[in-house]
Amino acid sequence: MSTKALILVGGGTRGTRFRPLSLDTPKVLFPVGGKPILSHAVDAVASLKDVKEVLLVGFYEDSVFSQFIADTNKQYPNLSIKYLREYKAMGTAGGLYHFRDVILKGNPSRFFVIHADVCCSFPLKEIEEFYEEKKAKYVILGTTVPASVANNFGAIVTDPETQRVIHYVEKPESHISNLINAGVYLFDQTIFDTIAAAKKVREEKAQDPSFVGEGDEDHLRLEQDILVQLPATDAFYAYETKDFWRQIKTAGSAVPANALYLQQAFQADPKQPGLQAPSANIVPPVYIDASAKVDSTAKLGPNVSIGPHAVIAAGARIKDSIVLDDVEVKHDAAVFHSILGRGCKIGSWARIEGSAIAPNDHSETLVKDGAKIQSVTILSSDVNVAEEVHVQNTIVLPHKDIKNDVVNEVIM
Incomplete structure (x- = not known):
């Protein structure tokens, strides 16, 4: 047939x-x-x-x-x-x-x-x-x-x-x-x-x-x-x-979908190319492209994808996030529940974070103080975040420099 x-x-x-x-x-x-x-x-x-x-x-x-x-x-x-x-x-x-x-x-x-x-x-x-x-x-x-x-x-x-x-x-x-x-x-x-x-x-x-x-x-x-x-x-x-x-309708839905696909792949065959073995600094499932450079003291996972030619420096912490091509995350920066677009640069001690959403939750927004807010933080391509800056529940369009803390905003 x-x-x-x-x-x-x-x-x-x-x-x-x-x-x-x-x-x-x-x-x-x-x-x-x-x-x-x-x-x-x-x-x-x-x-x-x-x-x-x-x-x-x-x-x-x-x-x-x-x-x-x-x-x-x-x-x-x-x-x-x-x-x-x-x-x-x-x-x-x-x-x-x-x-x-x-x-x-x-x-x-x-x-x-x-x-x-x-x-x-x-x-x-x-x-x-x-x-x-x-x-x-x-x-x-x-x-x-x-x-x-x-x-x-x-x-x-x-x-x-x-x-x-x-x-x-x-x-x-x-x-x-x-x-x-x-x-x-x-x-x-x-x-x-x-x-x-x-x-x-x-x-x-x-x-x-x-x-x-x-x-x-x-x-x-x-x-x-x-x-x-x-x-x-x-x-x-x-x-x-x-x-x-x-x-996968909205941009934010890519994060829980990433978690679901990584969990499926790790359960099927934890030795698939790109999937990382558990260690002190790897909490599976974690996917790292072969061309990416991740410092041994950076802690990743669970549910993290690192794209081609990305550079993750010492002491960085990344969880429940997608990091695309040519991104640089400098030392001791933290990235949670976020998407970092191509060519983004995250300064040392900066904190990029969204809010946790369960992979099987069919909504990507949260209600806070009676208003809907974006749960996943999304940095579009070539966004630069300065050292020690906090970006939370925010969407940033391409080619922006973020020098001050931002919460619950859309940066045009």
Whole structure:
């Protein structure tokens, strides 16, 4: 049974909630857990023997993914990976329909559709087995979240005995279910019949002068326009994962996602390249790029990623943070619950800190004195923090010099 994999990567006009980190790196290429977000999904697909082709679908410039594709083709020579660029933002279903001939080339019996900004263990093999067991046409990955946040996602109602989906609502106004859409699907070719029917209805509505809605007839959303129709087919099932899951929507969400991926990697194989063995100054999981220089007296971890050519000086302390390329953290500086963008320089005895958020908490803001505040501190590229300066719960845009203490601010 031949299978393809499609990974939805979005585009430059999307992912604005990931700013300021997406100002110089597309969200799906931002490093989390020691490699680009997109790599985690590609690695999972590459482990499937029946998948020989991966199609990235989005509307970034072609050049954005050229290096990633070259590196991936080298890493997985038996896996073909290509980028399909939409000529405009067409929505998650519109893009699939636009490239249907490419997707159906070779007559695959089924194909995965994966949102690139999902952080999870990607149980793709289990989804395939579930799909075959249920003789399904469509399978959605589901996960259970607290009722307090369930309405922020697509709600799935299933038959508890068969796991067949009997109702689906995208971001309902009232609570329907704690089982939510986890952003991974396995479809057979008949999904294109459903998309074609939805497209026809949309085109007919657009001809009606009284119709009020998005004017683009080609723009179709998988979650709002297509999934809601699938329960009527009696062939739509939900596979529930009990493993970790979260979205990577905002810049701050990269920190808990980094923790989840590092913990997964360390549990699977603590001797993977880049992962550090426990010691007096290493609290696993910690990932350090081979080109980074870390003083033996610096203490790192848990949940820390250090990028290429970073320099961490004596006595520095880093915890629950992502440190990108060419960052310099000088002696005795402290970095907690933060992201340091490319080329940042942190002065000696400086303290960069956010507030702790649990990896399975689906919010990146805290409420303090009745107001929402940013939990993770984010320094964009080339930010310089002077010696002994304290930066807390703050976002700093690129190329700024921070010479005084700042708390709960956005530095433009």
